[in-house]
Amino acid sequence: MGHLLFNVIALFTLIAAVGVVVNKNAVNASLCLLLSLVGVAGLFVGLEAYLLAFLLLLVYAGAIVALFLFIVMLLDTKGDARPTLNRLPAAARVLAVGLVGAGFVSFLTRGRLPEPDLTKVPALGADLKLYAYQLFTTYLLPVQILGFLLLIAMIGVIVLSKKFEGLEDIK
């Protein structure tokens, strides 16, 4: 049962992810991304990581995809005709298909992840208290670095998007 559920949700996620790439309309692509994220959240639920599933839905599906949609609407990009990949040389196509095929075959024949010892894996994604405790102790430094990362992103956006007024006064 668990395997069946995993397979169904994984397939759903992958199909939605392919939809993001092939959709020519940016709004449809964003909505496919939303579906794909819902699928990933489903996978987390399957792993009993309810907190992560909830956060994923809240932050990514809720906030970030909504932001994507806003920006798509603001930019008003139509799904224009765009150059297709048809001009790819035949040799490159054969090579790519061959490489992907070889990868698949080698996965199917030899690719086995070591069976995880579930007792050793800490269940951090299930409980808010455990999760928060880890964030403020073991992962304190990554959280700090992430804070500075966002600060740089903010400075960069402000500087790069500010209206250009000419440089006569500072020459």
Place this chain on the structure above:
Amino acid sequence: MKPNYTELFAALSPEAALIVGALLVVVLDLTLGRKKIAEARWHAAVRIALLAVGLAGCFTFASGRPGAEFGGAFMLDALAQATRYSVLVLAALSLALLPGTARMRHPAEFVAVVLFATAGFSVMATAQNLLIAFLALELASLSLYVLAGFDKTRPESAEAALKYFLFGGVSAAFLLFGFSLLYGLTGSIELNVIARELGAQAASPLLVVALVMVLVAFGFKAAAVPFHLWAPDVYQGAPAPAAALIASASKVAGFTFFARLLWSGTGASSGQAPAWMLTLAILAGASLLLGNVAALAQRNLRRLLAYSAIAHAGIMLLGVMTGTRFGPGALLYYTFTYGLATVGTFGVIAIIERAGRCQDLDDLAGLYRRSPLLAGCLLMFVLSLAGIPPLAGFFGKFLLFSQALRLTGLTGPAGWLAIAAIALSAVALYYYLIVLKRAFVTPAVAGTEARIAVPLKPALALLLAAALLLALGVFPSSALRLVT
């Protein structure tokens, strides 16, 4: 495990100094600098930043207790410390170039982002944990994307930033895929645990996929063929001080980071040649060939430097291969001296740009008459890049090639690569000498003969870089002792 925050702070005090410096620069500029003219704001920002970098250097010296820190998340070994010093020196030189060169708005933001990037490089040098390593890499990369697009008077700058960002984003995605596979294979994000687990497992195709993904990101960071396409556009479009940082400190930190990952994380703990050796050899060979040959065709000085950087990346990849047996000394020596020469060259470009244009090789014409100081410094830097004794570039190449020949003999991949690299060095000499010919022999075009004024700080930075190149070339063993 109960983490010890005092120890953590002591180990990371250089990065803390850099970040506090960055915040101070922005805050002081927004409060005290509002009414000042731009020139004064540049000088003030650079002064604070240089102070922060100097302080970080002192803290690095003080935090020297070697060993793993914070539950194995960091490693303060000789390689980490030497990389930290190198990164700080290169960042300080790039910063010192700023006041004489920049005609951009937002001085404080530029300087602050440089400091953030330096902090990122410094964490990259010490990280022993995939999560922190990735975050540090992104801290540095994000800063560099912003810096590349800082010059809003030129559309090339925006183009450079966009290309760099798109390539960088994709390579970061590859790196994350690779890391998640490594985590899946070993159940840990700590490098020493990963090494132990991988040593105990049989080779699996998943490990190969993970390594390929990591190598894609490495190839991007190092600008190795076939992941080099961003380099010429970024070198051409980015403001010169930003290009100097991208070409120097970012390279040093990137090579330390990825070499550590490959050596200790996924290296040959069982004693055989690691699985990534052959792939790396192919990347190195392709970079050497394409970089050197494409540089011959360039008429744009910055694009020429970019292709020469691709060729140098090939040699550095050779250094990653030899480092498995001979230690990191030669690789770090090479990347650092290469960084010094590149910062210097971009510094000369930046100062010439202040007086006019400096994109094409022809813009160098008559440099010897226009500014003997700049021409002399350019001579040192370019000859070091070409590998002429007694400059440091020669000794770096000599050390790496001799190690490569000893690694597998003449017939192994490293030996072949070393021979190819020696042959292609002759090709490289040709295009480096063309640069020097323009600067020293070709007379200036009418209308551009005016002398170039060189401000004090950039002049000191150039002279310091040239002196370091000479000193490291004459006394290489004292520098190598720091690393080993």
